[in-house]
Amino acid sequence: MGFRDLIADFKLQWGVHPDGHKSLTSERPIESMPLPERLVLPLAQHIGAPARPVVAPGERVLRGQRLAEPVGMVSSAVHAPTSGRIADIGDYPVPHPSGLAAAALVLLPDGLDEPVAFEPCEDPHSLEADEIARRVAAGGVVGLGGATFPAAVKLGLGKRNPVHTLLLNGGECEPYLSCDDRTMRERPQAVVDGARLMARALGAQAVVIGIERNKPAAIAAVQLAASGHPEVSVRALPVRYPMGSEKQLVAYLTGVEVPAGGLSAEVGVVVHNVGTAAEVSRVLRTGEPLTHRALTVSGAAISRPANLRVAIGTSVADIIAHCGGVRRDVARYVMGGPMMGMLLPGTDVPVVKGSSGVLSLTSEEAGGGSASACIRCARCAGVCPIGLQPFEMAARIRAGRAEAAVDLGLKDCIGCGSCAYTCPAKIPLSHYFSYAKGSLAAAERSRLKNESIKKLTAARSERLAREAREKAEAAARRKAEREAAKRRAAEAAAGEAAEERREVPQVSA
Amino acid sequence: MLIAVTSLTLIATCLGLILGIAARRFHVEPPELVSELEAMLPGSQCGQCGFPGCNGAAEALADGLAPVTLCPPGGPALALALADKLGVQVELGAMGEREPTIAAVREDICIGCTKCFKECPTDAIHGAMKQMHSVMKEACTGCGKCAEICPTEAVTLVPVAATLGNWRWREPAFA
Numbered sequence: 299m300g301f302r303d304l305i306a307d308f309k310l311q312w313g314v315h316p317d318g319h320k321s322l323t324s325e326r327p328i329e330s331m332p333l334p335e336r337l338v339l340p341l342a343q344h345i346g347a348p349a350r351p352v353v354a355p356g357e358r359v360l361r362g363q364r365l366a367e368p369v370g371m372v373s374s375a376v377h378a379p380t381s382g383r384i385a386d387i388g389d390y391p392v393p394h395p396s397g398l399a400a401a402a403l404v405l406l407p408d409g410l411d412e413p414v415a416f417e418p419c420e421d422p423h424s425l426e427a428d429e430i431a432r433r434v435a436a437g438g439v440v441g442l443g444g445a446t447f448p449a450a451v452k453l454g455l456g457k458r459n460p461v462h463t464l465l466l467n468g469g470e471c472e473p474y475l476s477c478d479d480r481t482m483r484e485r486p487q488a489v490v491d492g493a494r495l496m497a498r499a500l501g502a503q504a505v506v507i508g509i510e511r512n513k514p515a516a517i518a519a520v521q522l523a524a525s526g527h528p529e530v531s532v533r534a535l536p537v538r539y540p541m542g543s544e545k546q547l548v549a550y551l552t553g554v555e556v557p558a559g560g561l562s563a564e565v566g567v568v569v570h571n572v573g574t575a576a577e578v579s580r581v582l583r584t585g586e587p588l589t590h591r592a593l594t595v596s597g598a599a600i601s602r603p604a605n606l607r608v609a610i611g612t613s614v615a616d617i618i619a620h621c622g623g624v625r626r627d628v629a630r631y632v633m634g635g636p637m638m639g640m641l642l643p644g645t646d647v648p649v650v651k652g653s654s655g656v657l658s659l660t661s662e663e664a665g666g667g668s669a670s671a672c673i674r675c676a677r678c679a680g681v682c683p684i685g686l687q688p689f690e691m692a693a694r695i696r697a698g699r700a701e702a703a704v705d706l707g708l709k710d711c712i713g714c715g716s717c718a719y720t721c722p723a724k725i726p727l728s729h730y731f732s733y734a735k736g737s738l739a740a741a742e743r744s745r746l747k748n749e750s751i752k753k754l755t756a757a758r759s760e761r762l763a764r765e766a767r768e769k770a771e772a773a774a775r776r777k778a779e780r781e782a783a784k785r786r787a788a789e790a791a792a793g794e795a796a797e798e799r800r801e802v803p804q805v806s807a
Numbered sequence: 808m809l810i811a812v813t814s815l816t817l818i819a820t821c822l823g824l825i826l827g828i829a830a831r832r833f834h835v836e837p838p839e840l841v842s843e844l845e846a847m848l849p850g851s852q853c854g855q856c857g858f859p860g861c862n863g864a865a866e867a868l869a870d871g872l873a874p875v876t877l878c879p880p881g882g883p884a885l886a887l888a889l890a891d892k893l894g895v896q897v898e899l900g901a902m903g904e905r906e907p908t909i910a911a912v913r914e915d916i917c918i919g920c921t922k923c924f925k926e927c928p929t930d931a932i933h934g935a936m937k938q939m940h941s942v943m944k945e946a947c948t949g950c951g952k953c954a955e956i957c958p959t960e961a962v963t964l965v966p967v968a969a970t971l972g973n974w975r976w977r978e979p980a981f982a
Contacts, residue, residue, distance in 0.1 A: 732976040737975065748882075750946070751880065
């Protein structure tokens with residue numbers, strides 16, 4: 299720990315120190331879980347537009363075959379984790395706090411695990427930057443830390459802003475989770491290799507891998523793997539939640555603050571997770587897409603806590619059964635970490651690309667209790683990594699003034715939950731912020747809908763006016779034609795009469 | 808004591824008179840308030856507010872005869888914007904009670920009479936003579952004009968289905 303780190307640690311004011319519970323799983327190597335009987339692959343496993351299926355129900359697919367293609371700029375493909383038959387494409391429960399169903403593919407494995415022909419690459423470091431990004435996109439890689447932003451889109455950020463540094467996030471500051479720790483210890487070469495490849499795609503000159511000090515084995519392993527590469531450095535991070543949050547990591551490691559509402563690329567830095575780096579290396583070298591991921595199965599209620607490598611689409615119920623089931627009453631099932639993870643409404647949901655953990659928490663672990671009045675102790679303001687005033691924001695939201703909370707920086711809230719964790723009155727602060735962000739988004743949606751409806755009604759009245767005008771014009775034209783015809787007929791009749799009159803004298807003569 | 812009361816009363820009366828006269832003398836009609844309000848309303852002339860079209864609603868709003876929450880298609884966003892414009896307090900609680908709805912065609916009893924899509928203010932229904940009609944969700948405001956005119960009651964208003972796109976967190980219960 300150098301002098302610079304000491305100063306930086308001293309200056310750190312924010313954050314909380316939740317119980318780690320990491321020892322439950324940190325010494326358990328990642329084991330491969332056998333394939334379940336059924337895989338459910340949601341089409342939206344990433345931030346952005348849901349993927350579009352390119353297979354039909356009943357079709358036989360092979361391992362690594364692309365099942366759904368990305369739609370639009372920010373999207374990601376979905377691949378088959380094994381060979382089998384597509385049983386259905388329809389709405390199935392997905393990991394989401396609402397418990398709603400969303401579009402998914404159902405794959406029944408046939409046990410043969412027959413792969414498509416992959417295209418391995420001997421030396422991915424000789425590939426062009428665009429080609430690296432293209433192959434990462436083709437492999438369906440998204441941010442595996444939990445944000446699930448398509449990795450290839452992030453690799454293209456170097457084109458808009460010059461990026462000088464790639465930061466790898468090995469903080470894993472969420473309690474219970476140890477799958478990143480295990481990945482760094484078991485596959486340090488892949489982590490460093492993937493980081494160097496991503497730095498090449500971004501045009502970044504330096505790679506800094508930040509790892510929290512509570513993972514000494516991971517620090518040693520990655521340092522050893524990085525020893526031959528002078529551009530890669532490893533920095534130890536203080537153990538503090540939310541150290542792994544992008545903006546906090548950038549501020550700590552580079553000393554530059556990312557502007558509010560801005561991307562870290564604007565200050566020349568891009569952050570990726572260590573798990574993503576390891577996957578990028580594997581995808582580029584073997585040509586096999588992202589179809590499996592490492593995750594931590596933990597919590598006091600689970601019989602056998604473990605780190606597993608599972609096929610994406612495996613249900614939480616299957617994973618819990620593989621780990622010996624639960625031995626105590628489960629108060630809540632959580633996907634991801636306990637601080638920012640998602641409360642699951644049931645275990646009949648699949649693991650997706652962004653699932654870093656499956657936790658079975660007992661009522662002692664889950665905590666809870668009813669909220670009491672705010673005593674304005676301002677502990678929440680002290681721990682907020684962004685420097686907001688959660689108590690004041692929540693008071694305004696409670697009074698029905700979400701707009702007023704925006705003035706206090708609601709949109710800069712990263713939803714880390716440190717405020718709610720530290721609140722002695724147990725006020726569900728982060729729930730208030732999720733609620734307010736949701737209402738603001740709903741208001742924005744309804745504003746957009748009103749605008750489009752205004753356009754539709756304007757188009758309709760214009761069309762009705764045009765139709766009426768055209769009808770009137772057509773009627774006028776027909777009338778004119780009729781009159782012209784009548785006039786011609788009259789003229790012809792008059793002409794004939796004149797002829798007759800002229801002829802009459804001849805006849806009489 | 809008497810002097811103090813009298814003098815203060817006098818001052819108050821004079822100031823009140825001055826204010827009263829000034830209010831009448833320098834009264835400025837808010838310029839084109841009605842047309843500005845009308846521009847903010849959806850313009851679908853659906854009549855759900857109970858006024859004759861969006862112009863009627865805008866007039867009622869300008870005269871203070873209607874609450875800013877009058878427009879169901881506009882939703883809370885419009886209510887807030889109107890409240891901001893008119894400088895009044897808004898009580899959104901009343902709006903939440905009304906569940907957003909959209910029209911849906913019951914396929915088995917639609918006779919394809921085309922009445923509903925001729926009536927629709929936003930062209931949200933498409934179909935043809937003797938063909939089944941259907942509703943485009945994105946364009947429907949749930950005004951119900953189609954349901955009123957349908958001769959077979961094939962068009963009904965149904966609640967908007969909850970999806971991952973429109974789901975949001977409920978307000979936390981607080982003791």
